[in-house]
Amino acid sequence: MRAFAELLDRLSLTASRNAKLVLVRDYLRTAPDPDRGWALAALTGDLTFHAAKPAMIRQAVESRVDPVLFGWSYDYVGDLAETVALIWPASETRPNREPELSEVVEALRAAGRGEVRGLIEGWLDALEPRGRWALLKLMTGALRVGLSARLAKTAAAMVRPAHVIEPPDPHRHEATRSLEPIDVSEIEEIWHALEAPYADLFAWLEGRGERPSTNAPGRFRPVMLAVALDEAVDFERLAPTDYAAEWKWDGIRVQAVREAGVERLYSRTGDEISAAFPDVMAALRFEGAIDGELVILKNGEVAPFAELQTRLNRKVADPRLMSASPAGIIAYDLLALEGEDLRGRPLAERRTALERLVAAHPGDRLKLSPVVDYGDWEELARLRADPPVGAAAEGLMLKRWDSTYVAGRPKGPWFKWKRDPxxxxxxxxxxxxxxxxxxxxxxxxxxxxxxxxxxxxxxxxxxxxxxxxxxxxxxxxxxxxxxxxxxxxxxxxxxxxxxxxxxxxxxxxxxxxxxxxxxxxxxxxxxxxxxxxxxxxxxxxxxxxxxxxxxxxxxxxxxxxx
Incomplete structure (x- = not known):
């Protein structure tokens, strides 16, 4: 637990992106299994404890400290974990061993709600303030160390060493085998087929095992993102005929996947949100993966984002709310169709296949994002300023007709041109x-x-x-x-x-x-x-x-x- 606590502490005090990457990479290279796997799950937001709640932490500290004093301290510090870590009184019978990270994780995953408070108190007694802070951050899932899930996965990709040492072979002069560097998109491609603490992932990264399979039905495909358009610079070097223009719809980016009986709806970061939108999933009738925008659709119109917001961040769908605010998908792109990966094809080909799919799709929960007709940049600018779709559009997207679907944010193929705020x-x-x-x-x-x-x-x-x-x-x-x-x-x-x-x-x-x-x-x-x-x-x-x-x-x- 001490090494994980030091990692979180140093991350919270480090502003540099590259420095954060080095900190996480070095921890993942040196920490033992399964500690490093549980740490990676925590850093990517994929580790939750259903039986552990912040209220239990408050109950534990208020049993040891005057509640009024704790309340004043919490108001001043502003962070629950930091307040408890600092105010927790030293135990006269402190255990002679600090818990390991894997010990904490496995105990919390197995514990019933009635057991959690006792575990918390015992661990807080055993740990120093920094360890207490890390423990409580881990339990609540609110790490707040300035590290995104993608950055944590990028650091994991850096775990691969330059060479893997092999046993000496008398018939060979070389003593090492070179390994190709790994891009974070390769990890994102297989992420949803992995399970914490990721022993198979680290075996592959370190050259001790094969790459985990990318063929899991219903998997998430890393999304392609756009860069912001610089009107003064980009329009001088771009040709309007090379780019398709689409509206940037005011919803949330999603990926709908239906493969071999597996049906999932993902957010742009790969979080599964299927349970919150069963009405959408029940209406889909394709075999493949679609990239699009989740919106509320009423009589062919996109409702204000506020209506969609009432349905977000819910673990269980409300039937009344589903009826009042029916959700649907405006399709942008087709990533896979009937077992074939289309991402390596040009946008023009993917668009043609998507048009055929949507045209044949039953119901009104899947719509095609139309291509905006324009002749030059001046005409497109006028449309952007006063879009015929009104407030439903945040702006425009520009996509090269010949662009393949590449994970991440490559410069050049796709641009976003948002309306002025x-x-x-x-x-x-x-x-x-x-x-x-x-x-x-x-x-x-x-x-x-x-x-x-x-x-x-x-x-x-x-x-x-x-x-x-x-x-x-x-x-x-x-x-x-x-x-x-x-x-x-x-x-x-x-x-x-x-x-x-x-x-x-x-x-x-x-x-x-x-x-x-x-x-x-x-x-x-x-x-x-x-x-x-x-x-x-x-x-x-x-x-x-x-x-x-x-x-x-x-x-x-x-x-x-x-």
């Missing part, structure tokens, strides 16, 4: 401490706009979009101008003649009866700090509602679809 000026109202590296800063900001009676009403919350230097300035402003405290939340002085204006960029608006203002923003972020602007000149709620009306009037019909 909406922007308003709002006033900072409340602030709260962040988590992890930001736990010492007030970095989560609630902002509001003016109502008719001259009061502020909250319309959103943002916690990114600013630099580290700006974060320090914002944190100082919060501390200097706090007027009230509500637990971990600080109320900031905000009046007509005094207040901090934040320019907020966001992707969309939707009506929300849960919010006092009646609206909710999609993907809000701080685009500028308006130190120069008086608070009274910030936007009003009427401005926001007028924008919402304009967005809704835009409609959401799929051009060319029934």
């Amino acid at each position: 909406h922007v308003i000026d709002a006033v900072l109202m409340y602030a709260q401490r962040g988590h992890g590296k930001r736990s010492s800063f007030y970095s989560d900001y609630t902002f509001g706009v003016w109502t008719e009676d001259g009061a502020l009403t909250p319309v959103g919350k943002a916690y990114f979009g600013f630099t580290d230097a700006e974060l320090k300035q914002l944190d100082k402003f919060v501390r200097d101008h706090t007027v009230e405290r509500f637990g971990p939340v600080r109320s900031i002085r905000a009046e007509r003649d005094f207040g901090l204006v934040l320019e907020i960029a966001f992707e969309g608006l939707q009506r929300s009866p849960r919010h006092k203002s009646g609206v909710a923003m999609r993907f809000p972020r701080v685009s500028r700090i308006r130190w120069d602007k008086p608070a009274r000149e910030a936007n009003t709620l009427d401005d926001v509602l007028d924008l919402l009306d304009a967005i809704e009037r835009g409609g959401g019909r799929i051009a060319g679809a029934a």
Whole structure:
């Protein structure tokens, strides 16, 4: 457990992507099996403990520490694992051995709900503060060390050594066998056929075994991603006739797979979400793998993203919600068909096959993403600014007709050209401490706009979009101008003649009866700090509602679809 704790600690304090890769690679090279496999599962988010809940951690610490003192400490620190790790009292009968990572994982996977608290207390007694912190991060799954699942898999690909030493052979002069480097896409290709703690994966990486099979029915194919279009540079070197244009639909990227009786729906990161969308899976009737966008479809129209959001992150589908918000897929690409892998074929060929498949598909849960007809970049820019599909499109995608389907984000074949974000000026109202590296800063900001009676009403919350230097300035402003405290939340002085204006960029608006203002923003972020602007000149709620009306009037019909 000590080596895993040191890894998490160093990752949390390291900003460099390359440095993080080296840290994880070195750990995976030196840690024993099965510890390194369980660590990789934790880093990729594939390790969960159904019987262990954060509430059990709170119960355990409140049995050893005054609950009021713990509450105050938690409000100040802002992170449950860090607070418990620091405040947990030393045991007079501390065990003489710290638990191993594999010991912890295997015990938690086998434990019933009634046994977990006792395990937690025993381990916390045995560990030092850093080990306690790592233990609790592991249990809750909230590692927060700035490492994505793909980056962890990239580090695993780097485990392969330059050479594998073989026993000396008197008939051969060479003493080593060279191994080809492994790209992360090769690991992603087989990931869903693997099971933690990944003994077969490490055997292959180290040259001790064969590559795990990629032929598992229903497997996830690593997705191809687009790079952002730079209008000033890219249009000078690209030819419109080389690129197909499609709308960038406002849903979530998915991969629908039906092979040899295995039916699965994956998110773009490879997480299976089939259980949340059984209505979609039950309606599909093809044999292969489709890349597309999951949306709510009503009478041939794409509903606002807010409707889809009500169905996301659910472990079990709600029949009433499925009936009110039927989901469907807008198909972009065809990756496999009837046992044949199509990814190596040009887009033009894959598109033709996809058109035939969708045309013959029964029902209304699978739609074809139409190709946008345009003559030159100027015409396409006009369509992007005022799309005929309205708010259903976030922008445009440009894809070379001759491009093969390559995992990752290659430069050149695919571009995304998103619509310009909406922007308003709002006033900072409340602030709260962040988590992890930001736990010492007030970095989560609630902002509001003016109502008719001259009061502020909250319309959103943002916690990114600013630099580290700006974060320090914002944190100082919060501390200097706090007027009230509500637990971990600080109320900031905000009046007509005094207040901090934040320019907020966001992707969309939707009506929300849960919010006092009646609206909710999609993907809000701080685009500028308006130190120069008086608070009274910030936007009003009427401005926001007028924008919402304009967005809704835009409609959401799929051009060319029934």
